[in-house]
Amino acid sequence: MPTSAAPIIEITNLKKHFNPPDGPLAVNKISMAIMAGEIFSLLGPNGAGKTTTINMMCGLLTPTEGDVIIAGHSVIKEPLAVKRALGVVPQELAIYPTLSARQNLVFFGKLYGLGGSELNKRVDEVLEFTGLTERAKDPIEEYSGGMKRRVNIGIGLLHRPQIVFLDEPTVAIDPQSRRNILDAVKELNAQGTTILYTTHYMEEAQELSDRVGIIDHGSIIALGTQDELMQQVGEQDTLVFCVPDVPDEFIDTLGAIQGVNKALHVDDEIRLLAKDGRTVLPDAIRLINEAGLSLQSVEVHEPTLEALFLHLTGRALRD
Numbered sequence: 432m433p434t435s436a437a438p439i440i441e442i443t444n445l446k447k448h449f450n451p452p453d454g455p456l457a458v459n460k461i462s463m464a465i466m467a468g469e470i471f472s473l474l475g476p477n478g479a480g481k482t483t484t485i486n487m488m489c490g491l492l493t494p495t496e497g498d499v500i501i502a503g504h505s506v507i508k509e510p511l512a513v514k515r516a517l518g519v520v521p522q523e524l525a526i527y528p529t530l531s532a533r534q535n536l537v538f539f540g541k542l543y544g545l546g547g548s549e550l551n552k553r554v555d556e557v558l559e560f561t562g563l564t565e566r567a568k569d570p571i572e573e574y575s576g577g578m579k580r581r582v583n584i585g586i587g588l589l590h591r592p593q594i595v596f597l598d599e600p601t602v603a604i605d606p607q608s609r610r611n612i613l614d615a616v617k618e619l620n621a622q623g624t625t626i627l628y629t630t631h632y633m634e635e636a637q638e639l640s641d642r643v644g645i646i647d648h649g650s651i652i653a654l655g656t657q658d659e660l661m662q663q664v665g666e667q668d669t670l671v672f673c674v675p676d677v678p679d680e681f682i683d684t685l686g687a688i689q690g691v692n693k694a695l696h697v698d699d700e701i702r703l704l705a706k707d708g709r710t711v712l713p714d715a716i717r718l719i720n721e722a723g724l725s726l727q728s729v730e731v732h733e734p735t736l737e738a739l740f741l742h743l744t745g746r747a748l749r750d
């Protein structure tokens with residue numbers, strides 16, 4: 432979907448301080464715009480402030496400061512008008528387990544003010560869209576995690592909103608449901624829907640997004656198209672060494688190799704950011720061997736959003 436230059440969402444100085452003065456500053460004065468027709472991903476690790484941001488944007492949570500204008504309406508002053516423009520797919524499932532998918536959709540459709548044949552037609556469309564038609568009559572409690580998520584998504588789409596928020600819709604589900612959800616997001620966007628998608632999977636942000644905002648500790652630390660963001664990492668490569676049982680001190684040894692800008696330990700992997708991966712590789716392999724560690728594989732990656740996060744924060748996106 433070609434995006435327009437017109438913002439459909441404008442976030443200004445949005446802040447959430449839970450339980451002040453000592454509680455967490457979950458969102459720290461975010462300001463940014465989302466353009467009509469784009470897929471915008473908010474990418475950040477656990478606890479970064481993604482859900483808090485979305486919940487303030489849709490009126491579920493009152494901001495400590497700031498406001499969000501959505502399709503011309505202030506979420507603070509005109510929450511109902513905002514809700515009409517929005518479909519929200521929450522991170523936590525909000526469905527009735529003993530009801531079928533169809534019954535859940537009919538129930539929520541009525542809450543949105545739909546009824547009669549219009550509602551039935553829309554429920555059929557949404558079941559088809561989410562790939563649930565064949566199982567529509569089974570109780571949700573018999574569904575897989577991914578199918579439950581798809582029902583959750585369907586509910587958010589019933590009233591044909593012009594903007595849809597999806598909060599980490601693919602966490603802990605099977606690959607087939609994940610594929611279905613990513614394709615559905617693209618299809619919705621192709622039909623003209625503006626999408627705000629949160630995730631901590633950089634692959635998803637890379638596949639879907641027109642623009643990405645990277646959020647960490649409640650602040651947007653990078654924002655732009657993927658090309659713009661990659662320019663911030665510069666020409667750096669990421670070297671990924673799979674080495675079990677590495678002592679943490681050894682990471683500093685690798686970080687000291689000339690040409691290495693950052694070194695990081697994530698599970699069984701050592702990651703090095705380097706201007707030119709190939710020149711660093713022989714030294715790194717020699718040091719790993721000299722330390723008596725078992726090197727199981729080596730990969731050299733071009734710059735990714737993960738590398739940008741590492742570059743900006745010194746940490747991995749996933750913990």
Ligand SMILES: Nc1ncnc2c1ncn2[C@@H]1O[C@H](COP(=O)(O)OP(=O)(O)OP(=O)(O)O)[C@@H](O)[C@H]1O
Pocket residue numbers: 449450454455456457475476477478479480481482483484522599631
């Ligand atoms: N109701 C609440 N009361 C107090 N603190 C909260 C509340 N909700 C969230 N927080 C805190 O705010 C911060 C941001 O949480 P949030 O749920 O927005 O993160 P997130 O980016 O959505 O993370 P995840 O990827 O795990 O869903 C965290 O430190 C969290 O503990």
Ligand SMILES: [Mg+2]
Pocket residue numbers: 481482483522598599
């Ligand atoms: Mg969240």
